Amino acid sequence: MRIIREFWLPVLLYLVFLSGYQIWKECTLPVSETGKNKIVLIPTGSTFSSAAQQLETEGLIKSKRAFYCLAWWKEATTKIKAGEYELSPTQTPAEILDYLVQGKIRQYIVTIPEGYNLFQIDDLLANAKLISNDSFLNVARDKNILRTLGIKADSAEGYVYPDTYQLTKDATVREMLRTFVNRFWEVWNSEGFSRRTEELDVEVHDIVTLASIVEKEAMRSREMPLIACVFWNRLKKNMPLQADPTVHYGILVETKVKKRRLRWKDLRKKTPYNTYVNRGLPKGPISNPGKESIRATLYPSKKDYFYFVSKNDGTHCFSRTLAEHNRAVNQYQRRRKYRPQKTNPDSTQTISPL
Numbered sequence: 001m002r003i004i005r006e007f008w009l010p011v012l013l014y015l016v017f018l019s020g021y022q023i024w025k026e027c028t029l030p031v032s033e034t035g036k037n038k039i040v041l042i043p044t045g046s047t048f049s050s051a052a053q054q055l056e057t058e059g060l061i062k063s064k065r066a067f068y069c070l071a072w073w074k075e076a077t078t079k080i081k082a083g084e085y086e087l088s089p090t091q092t093p094a095e096i097l098d099y100l101v102q103g104k105i106r107q108y109i110v111t112i113p114e115g116y117n118l119f120q121i122d123d124l125l126a127n128a129k130l131i132s133n134d135s136f137l138n139v140a141r142d143k144n145i146l147r148t149l150g151i152k153a154d155s156a157e158g159y160v161y162p163d164t165y166q167l168t169k170d171a172t173v174r175e176m177l178r179t180f181v182n183r184f185w186e187v188w189n190s191e192g193f194s195r196r197t198e199e200l201d202v203e204v205h206d207i208v209t210l211a212s213i214v215e216k217e218a219m220r221s222r223e224m225p226l227i228a229c230v231f232w233n234r235l236k237k238n239m240p241l242q243a244d245p246t247v248h249y250g251i252l253v254e255t256k257v258k259k260r261r262l263r264w265k266d267l268r269k270k271t272p273y274n275t276y277v278n279r280g281l282p283k284g285p286i287s288n289p290g291k292e293s294i295r296a297t298l299y300p301s302k303k304d305y306f307y308f309v310s311k312n313d314g315t316h317c318f319s320r321t322l323a324e325h326n327r328a329v330n331q332y333q334r335r336r337k338y339r340p341q342k343t344n345p346d347s348t349q350t351i352s353p354l
Helices: 002-028 048-057 064-073 093-102 118-127 135-139 143-148 173-190 193-200 204-217 221-236 244-255 291-298 322-332
Strands: 038-042 083-087 107-111 164-168 307-310 316-319
Touching (some): 038 048, 048 064, 064 093, 083 093, 135 173, 164 173, 193 204, 204 291, 221 291, 221 316, 316 322
Antiparallel strands (some): 038 083, 107 164, 307 316
């Protein structure tokens, strides 16, 4: 019996050593020295065991048993975070565990250009596969959510700040909207726009609405104060703004169709946004303006311009009178078949595009 114990004890110790060494290798060495990154989604509510099994199945760790031992040693079995991760088989198990514990979730870089409307932003997020189609539009029109974001309007149009954002796959549509709108208020407050709005004695929503039109009309930032000046002058004279982008937006809201070119009948189409048939500001913003267009709206040029027309080079010709404007239209828009404007006998309204 003693001989048997003396024989098996070293064997047992050797087997324990081999087992420990194997676990040590599986805990410290990567699966391979080369390999492509893989996207792994750890669902909310996943157990550590199921997450480890998923990593083993994807070929990112050698053994879920060894991975559990590593996590147990580091007291991390209850600390991993759900989310989408980009991991590599060249990473050690300790590095992968560190990713899961710290929540180094995969980031999606999304840039919202200045002047994009909610429809375009919805498409942008859907194309990035971060949301399903129309889900952003629906949330952006939820009045209960809007009130929590400080928006006194029927939609978040105009308050989604154009910027570059880092988003995650597991972020909800509501969380995305909150991120965008919080950025708007952050810029609004840091630039002192609230103070200027109070000086002008106007509502925030009116400024955002007018800035959204300036954003769509201006191709050069240096012309924004001049374009804002034209619209302010028209509002003071109770002249219709006659901004083509408002017609486009009204049709888009009603039909979800983006028209490439407007026809004369479109200019007379009655929508809450058409500034040819309605005087004053449209129902709300038609795009999401950037900082420069908001600043230009709050600090317009002090000129007596009432008209402008494109020179077809990214700039505009500004005019004080209708006669000057018609001459500019004839000069710069000859090939586009613009009609000379006629004055309505009982008002200062005109009946053709600016």
